[in-house]
Amino acid sequence: MITLLNYTLAFAAILMLVALGGCVSEHSGVINLGLEGIMVIGALGGALVMKLMPTVGGFGLFFLVLLAAVFFGMIYSTLLAFACINLKADQTIVGTALNMLGTALATVFVKSMNLKESAGNNTSSVIKYENKKAFFTNIGNFELNWFMIVALVMLIVVFVLLYKTKFGLRLRACGEHPQAAASVGISVFKMRWAGVLLSGLLGGLGGITYITTGVSEWKFEEGVFGFGFLSLAVMIFGAWDPIRIGGAAILFGFFRAIGRVYPGIAFLRNLNIPPAVYNMLPYIVCLIVLAFTSKKSRAPKAEGIPYDKGMR
Amino acid sequence: MNKKRSLLERDGVLTIITSVLCVILGLLVGFLAVLIINPQGAFGAITGVVENFFAYSSSRLRIYNFGSTLAKTAPLIMCSLSVLFAYKVGLFNIGAAGQYALGAGAAIYSAYCLQLPWYVCLLLGILVGGISGALGGILKAFCNVNVVISGIMLNWISLYGVNVLLKPAMDPSGKDTFRLLKKAKDSVLPNIGLDKLFENNKYVGLAIPLAIVMAVIIWIILDKTKLGYELKATGNNPNAAKYCGMKENRNIIMTMFVAGALASMGGAMFYLTDVEQWNVNASAVPGMGFNGIAAAFLGGLNPIGCIFSSYFITHITVGGLNVDLKIYSAQVSDFITAVIIYFCGFVLFFKSVIIGNVKRRTERKVKALAEAEAKKGGTKA
Numbered sequence: 001m002i003t004l005l006n007y008t009l010a011f012a013a014i015l016m017l018v019a020l021g022g023c024v025s026e027h028s029g030v031i032n033l034g035l036e037g038i039m040v041i042g043a044l045g046g047a048l049v050m051k052l053m054p055t056v057g058g059f060g061l062f063f064l065v066l067l068a069a070v071f072f073g074m075i076y077s078t079l080l081a082f083a084c085i086n087l088k089a090d091q092t093i094v095g096t097a098l099n100m101l102g103t104a105l106a107t108v109f110v111k112s113m114n115l116k117e118s119a120g121n122n123t124s125s126v127i128k129y130e131n132k133k134a135f136f137t138n139i140g141n142f143e144l145n146w147f148m149i150v151a152l153v154m155l156i157v158v159f160v161l162l163y164k165t166k167f168g169l170r171l172r173a174c175g176e177h178p179q180a181a182a183s184v185g186i187s188v189f190k191m192r193w194a195g196v197l198l199s200g201l202l203g204g205l206g207g208i209t210y211i212t213t214g215v216s217e218w219k220f221e222e223g224v225f226g227f228g229f230l231s232l233a234v235m236i237f238g239a240w241d242p243i244r245i246g247g248a249a250i251l252f253g254f255f256r257a258i259g260r261v262y263p264g265i266a267f268l269r270n271l272n273i274p275p276a277v278y279n280m281l282p283y284i285v286c287l288i289v290l291a292f293t294s295k296k297s298r299a300p301k302a303e304g305i306p307y308d309k310g311m312r
Numbered sequence: 313m314n315k316k317r318s319l320l321e322r323d324g325v326l327t328i329i330t331s332v333l334c335v336i337l338g339l340l341v342g343f344l345a346v347l348i349i350n351p352q353g354a355f356g357a358i359t360g361v362v363e364n365f366f367a368y369s370s371s372r373l374r375i376y377n378f379g380s381t382l383a384k385t386a387p388l389i390m391c392s393l394s395v396l397f398a399y400k401v402g403l404f405n406i407g408a409a410g411q412y413a414l415g416a417g418a419a420i421y422s423a424y425c426l427q428l429p430w431y432v433c434l435l436l437g438i439l440v441g442g443i444s445g446a447l448g449g450i451l452k453a454f455c456n457v458n459v460v461i462s463g464i465m466l467n468w469i470s471l472y473g474v475n476v477l478l479k480p481a482m483d484p485s486g487k488d489t490f491r492l493l494k495k496a497k498d499s500v501l502p503n504i505g506l507d508k509l510f511e512n513n514k515y516v517g518l519a520i521p522l523a524i525v526m527a528v529i530i531w532i533i534l535d536k537t538k539l540g541y542e543l544k545a546t547g548n549n550p551n552a553a554k555y556c557g558m559k560e561n562r563n564i565i566m567t568m569f570v571a572g573a574l575a576s577m578g579g580a581m582f583y584l585t586d587v588e589q590w591n592v593n594a595s596a597v598p599g600m601g602f603n604g605i606a607a608a609f610l611g612g613l614n615p616i617g618c619i620f621s622s623y624f625i626t627h628i629t630v631g632g633l634n635v636d637l638k639i640y641s642a643q644v645s646d647f648i649t650a651v652i653i654y655f656c657g658f659v660l661f662f663k664s665v666i667i668g669n670v671k672r673r674t675e676r677k678v679k680a681l682a683e684a685e686a687k688k689g690g691t692k693a
Contacts, residue, residue, distance in 0.1 A: 090657050094657040098654070101647070229464040279472045283465040290457045
């Protein structure tokens with residue numbers, strides 16, 4: 001049971017971080033479908049730090065890894081911001097391109113790095129399991145992942161930022177009615193850039209959380225198994241509200257965790273369901289949940305529409 | 313004004329120019345990336361990707377491999393048509409990858425496990441993907457679920473589902489399904505003599521002409537029929553279409569059915585030619601569907617354009633195997649494809665820049681003419 005809790009919270013942390021990223025971006029009026037790619041690139045940044053600085057340990061390493069993931073995520077998200085905000089490109093196409101680009105770029109880079117180091121090493125993984133142990137603290141049987149705390153902190157930060165600050169109010173105005181926001185002197189372009197960059201920050205954090213939890217060895221060519229999109233579903237289910245997103249993330253994390261730990265639970269093992277069904281479970285649950293919750297959408301009204309000054 | 317429109321102002325010409333621009337930019341960025349990763353051999357890597365089968369020395373091998381590239385193009389044409397068809401109706405069919413997988417799964421299952429003739433296998437494959445697509449359409453029409461999200465979820469569900477379905481068809485000596493050419497000869501698509509043209513390449517057959525015919529049919533449906541007009545109207549302005557008495561929900565569901573059927577037809581076709589076998593332990597959604605998105609936009613969202621863009625993307629993907637695997641990985645071509653899609657997002661921007669330039673030039677000309685005329689008029693008076 002404790003492992004189930006462990007995995008639930010670990011997956012929830014990933015989903016929460018990325019969904020918050022999507023939430024901030026959509027509140028500013030830009031749909032960020034490229035979260036999956038941002039996660040991969042953020043993870044690449046963190047993984048490179050872990051690989052290149054094996055001597056730094058403990059909290060220092062944790063801090064550097066966080067910083068690298070955030071930095072890479074934000075840099076990568078500028079591709080989306082520039083295309084969608086400045087050039088008014090189709091947000092769906094650019095987002096999809098970023099997802100493909102993220103995996104391809106990271107794979108090409110990591111593979112050639114490995115090949116350079118030792119001929120014939122054609123794998124696309126960077127870090128080994130031992131490196132990751134630095135980020136865990138055991139409390140009894142419960143393995144506390146430091147990223148869970150990061151996720152919780154970010155949840156509070158995003159909530160305060162969106163609903164208790166002037167910046168948050170302006171950001172949300174740009175997602176609801178950008179022309180009205182512009183008429184009172186708010187720069188829509190700047191606000192949307194801020195939204196996308198913040199989503200890059202949170203997406204990068206989600207990416208590094210993903211590769212340090214749950215998976216024993218992670219290959220870059222596998223991407224993040226649709227976690228970016230699951231997070232968007234979490235965001236929709238959470239009605240674009242940070243606190244509800246937190247709850248939704250735990251629910252989806254739970255279903256994901258069942259797929260991981262079911263062989264250890266006697267009741268589920270005895271049901272003799274093929275493992276693939278457990279793999280499908282989070283996606284099926286997601287579809288059903290969306291079918292019941294999407295009717296009354298609370299999406300920001302202007303999301304997905306490029307800002308046009310002349311349109312009032 | 314019945315002044316003749318300048319060549320650059322014609323939409324078709326503009327589309328071709330922007331697509332070529334996207335390709336050139338994509339190759340350039342790809343080259344730069346390879347150069348940064350490892351300068352030694354970077355030029356060779358990019359030329360290898362672009363050359364593909366031209367890199368072979370004997371003309372026989374070149375023709376044979378041209379045939380193989382064509383065989384791999386056929387399913388991509390289908391996937392790009394699927395994305396294109398949905399996009400014209402305002403829906404983004406990112407689920408093409410899952411529908412492709414379903415088509416492949418149903419076709420292989422009915423071929424190996426049920427030993428059905430090829431046309432039945434193909435038909436079943438088409439049907440399964442169509443139903444999956446329609447499911448996404450129903451969720452959109454009645455529950456307002458975003459098609460992109462439901463498409464991604466269906467992708468993963470389909471992938472795991474197909475893996476379970478094809479477990480009995482797995483060749484125990486590897487992790488792929490059995491070769492259909494050996495185990496179910498009647499289920500393999502007929503060659504209709506095309507193999508003779510490509511140095512007896514047994515993978516070249518019905519799939520290629522079939523894909524081209526489908527492209528033409530989709531073009532006719534979209535551009536020349538009332539149905540196509542209605543569908544496009546629904547995509548452009550759902551409210552206006554509703555006001556005119558078009559059934560929005562029906563149109564959405566039907567569109568997604570057709571889109572799903574097209575993508576899964578691609579999957580069924582490809583695996584029924586036996587070029588590749590399905591990996592039963594696959595943990596990633598097939599890239600064909602995503603490349604379909606690239607091909608659709610690179611083709612300027614025109615069914616006929618899709619044939620050429622699909623060929624180009626397959627050409628560089630196969631060419632990716634030419635890179636020196638001691639230095640780089642074959643994913644270099646995936647990278648280039650992704651960059652090309654990214655630039656495809658800018659098509660509108662490119663077009664507006666070109667049109668703006670042309671307009672400015674003609675304006676200047678008109679102005680100069682008017683000034684000259686005014687001067688003339690001045691001397692007269």
